[in-house]
Amino acid sequence: MEILSEQELHNLAMNIVGKDLENRGFEFLAVNSQLKKDPQFVCLKNKKLHFVVVKAVKYPDNPKKYDATFMETVKEHALKFKARTYYAGVGIADAEDYEKPVLKGRNYIVNYDGIQEIV
Template sequence: MGKIMTYEDLHFFGIKVVYKNLIDNGFEVLNVRKELDVNPQILARKKEEMYFVVVRTAAYPEMGILTPDVASKVTLHALRHKAICRFASVGVANANGETEEQMGKPETGGEFYINFNGLMPFPQ
């Protein structure tokens, strides 16, 4: 069994998943911040519109959650910059896990099942 991903490892892995999705969908990624206490994680542009993307990642069976305090802070920041806010919730499972418990422990450098349903508008 390999090294279990830390929360920081999971967070950065989720950012990479979302980054690739943005590029694949025609976004120009302008900045990426992987620090846990910095929001938004990704600043992107598409068709002259700015996007602030908050990424949250969790291990199976959980999904990343956007807390109301982060949503309100990013929304205020986005208003000043005329940016559109989006939330990316990512779930990561250990693809080699044979039990629910093992699937909930993704390993660094391992194989994964990724649950990501795209960018979602911020809750109003």
């Protein structure tokens, strides 16, 4: 079986976060699913602009932990547009053995607690 690539894991995380944002009433203005092109989502909610950075995180890394220096850079960029900045870490692991890579066609487990605002 084939291991999911970094881009495929990222796309999976994007889908999970995208559905969450949609359910929360966010309107998408721009979506960028390319790796290392941040933010992934530029959204509108209550007439306010929101930048959302999405990261797929492999086990055993903590999906809630983010690179503060990097997120500060994104936040500075967002402030130029009077936008709020969010981080969305999505933990993805093989359902049967967390230590194994995620394979195409196999079940996986998701660890996602929603978006975290960077203040």
